[in-house]
Amino acid sequence: AQSVTQPDIHITVSEGASLELRCNYSYGATPYLFWYVQSPGQGLQLLLKYFSGDTLVQGIKGFEAEFKRSQSSFNLRKPSVHWSDAAEYFCAVGFTGGGNKLTFGTGTQLKVEL
Amino acid sequence: GAGVSQSPSNKVTEKGKDVELRCDPISGHTALYWYRQSLGQGLEFLIYFQGNSAPDKSGLPSDRFSAERTGGSVSTLTIQRTQQEDSAVYLCASSQTSYEQYFGPGTRLTVT
Numbered sequence: 001a002q003s004v005t006q007p008d009i010h011i012t013v014s015e016g017a018s019l020e021l022r023c024n025y026s027y028g029a030t031p032y033l034f035w036y037v038q039s040p041g042q043g044l045q046l047l048l049k050y051f052s053g054d055t056l057v058q059g060i061k062g063f064e065a066e067f068k069r070s071q072s073s074f075n076l077r078k079p080s081v082h083w084s085d086a087a088e089y090f091c092a093v094g095f096t097g098g099g100n101k102l103t104f105g106t107g108t109q110l111k112v113e114l
Numbered sequence: 115g116a117g118v119s120q121s122p123s124n125k126v127t128e129k130g131k132d133v134e135l136r137c138d139p140i141s142g143h144t145a146l147y148w149y150r151q152s153l154g155q156g157l158e159f160l161i162y163f164q165g166n167s168a169p170d171k172s173g174l175p176s177d178r179f180s181a182e183r184t185g186g187s188v189s190t191l192t193i194q195r196t197q198q199e200d201s202a203v204y205l206c207a208s209s210q211t212s213y214e215q216y217f218g219p220g221t222r223l224t225v226t
Contacts, residue, residue, distance in 0.1 A: 034214075042219060044157075045217070049214060101159045101170065102159070104156040104157040
């Protein structure tokens with residue numbers, strides 16, 4: 001069965017600093033990969049997705065992620081964090097034949113220090 | 115346009131009672147999903163509806179949980195004889211294209 005690992009439960013960065021959130025997946029075939037963000041009391045908002053093609057994908061709010069097949073990773077990055085980016089971030093994976101259901105990581109809570 | 119809506123936003127119930135949670139997907143979306151998010155946990159898949167096909171119920175944790183989708187649109191998740199471990203946020207999502215799911219704000223269920 002596929003699995004998603006987000007090794008960092010909490011991350012704290014200073015406003016204006018760069019950010020990288022890690023995501024590793026376990027699955028034999030090429031997965032479909034997503035990053036979602038959840039603000040307190042809110043549902044999940046899709047930041048970006050990877051289906052195929054260019055392994056560097058751009059998303060909303062200045063985020064990007066890079067698919068690295070050799071490392072089974074899909075890390076999320078942002079060059080300069082804003083205080084409003086404080087939220088919980090979830091990596092998710094789907095796969096062909098999986099009925100479109102997604103498997104989510106346990107999330108990374110991002111705190112931004114002013 | 116309107117996103118996925120869920121009601122109620124909060125529900126407090128006594129142990130042993132039945133509850134119904136409602137999801138209105140984005141108009142035109144053929145797929146609908148239910149997930150559960152427990153404190154400190156990621157999202158746990160519960161059930162998936164796609165058009166007129168039989169639902170994928172593989173994530174339902176027990177036979178106390180059931181869901182239906184009427185007319186290919188609105189869905190109701192029912193939990194019978196609620197237990198304290200059922201306390202969680204229940205999230206609904208819908209999609210039109212493969213895999214890109216749009217989530218509602220969730221229903222926070224508290225079982226006392």
